[in-house]
Amino acid sequence: MPKNINTESLKNIYLLNLGVTAGDRVLVFTDRISNKEKTPKGRELKRRRELIRIARTAAGEGREFAKEIIYKEYPATGAPAVEPPKALWAAAFGKKCVEELSAEGLLEDILKKNACAERSIEDAGKIVKKYRDDAVNAVIALSNYSTTHTTFRKLLTGYAEARYASMPLFDAPMLNGPMGIDYGKLKKFTKWVANAVKTGDRIEVTSPNGTKLLFRKGEREVHEDNGDYKKPGSAGNLPAGEVYLAPLEGTANGRLVLEWAPTRQLKSPVTLLVKDGLVTQVEGNEPFADELRGRLSSCPQCGNIAELGIGTNPIATRPDNILESEKILGTIHIALGDNHTFGGNVQAPFHQDFVFFAPTLKVFPSSGKDGPSDGRVVIKEGKHMPAA
16 A cells, blocks of 8 residues: 555545445546656656546445445646546446547537537537436546646536546645645635635735736636536535636636746746736746747647636645646636636636636626725635635
């Protein structure tokens, strides 16, 4: 058994989070280092190897709870929100479903992450429904690169009604930290934050590092990720604890000052200038700035302001892993790229979150001028108002 892996916490994913029963078929998967990414070194290489050990251990621990555990590993896609390979689709949806999706020309377009019309997803959904009995009932997604914002996940939860726990970048210390949250209290507080955000239309985010972003929410749904994925079709992250929404495309303006990449602190800040919903310029000498410039030059839609998230987990603490840091109570995160899986209109082969500390978040009504007198302060300098 791998060292430093809290197997009781892994069992709780099946029992507390997904509500797995003796009749369920569960898919557990992870990804291996591939030629689509830079070869990780040092601490990062160790984490990637550990992630595979965690996934294998999780699959083993689930055999006492489920009818069947299907375990899969595949070559890493190289970026979050890129669709997983066809073999994983077959494991999740069944061979007959995948064959029909391919015969209709739908699967190949989805895998290429083409700017598919919503109609194409609906057509694929009809086929998934047809073979729903062949699909798995629950998923534990332990890939390094997130599958949360993929059509794969959207079809599994939306049409096959699978329950889905997405755990990208996961590492063993999380099992002893934020995974131990009191889910009843987390659910209650997360709902309070969501209700506060629902009170307005325009949202302003600022932070002491110079970040300032203003955008519209419109009628977009405000989602609660509280760790309860027992209901058919439900999905979220583990560790859990956030409120999130997809801003209206084309409405975001301002600047984002990044101090953290997904798994490390930046040597110097990187500034993203945002105009009409898109990142138009990346400023900074940090190597990560070059990575973003390359990504956005080849895919302008990857610079879409895709998500506002608000952390609600009081025992999440680590800033050096985005999966945990975006859940830290009193933080907000902004994501770039794909948002079609949770209410937005943009499909892109990329979705990356960035966390901002000690932020102030104001929600303004749908009419009237921006100003301190007509806005509700939900978070002030990292403190929820009123204090929870």
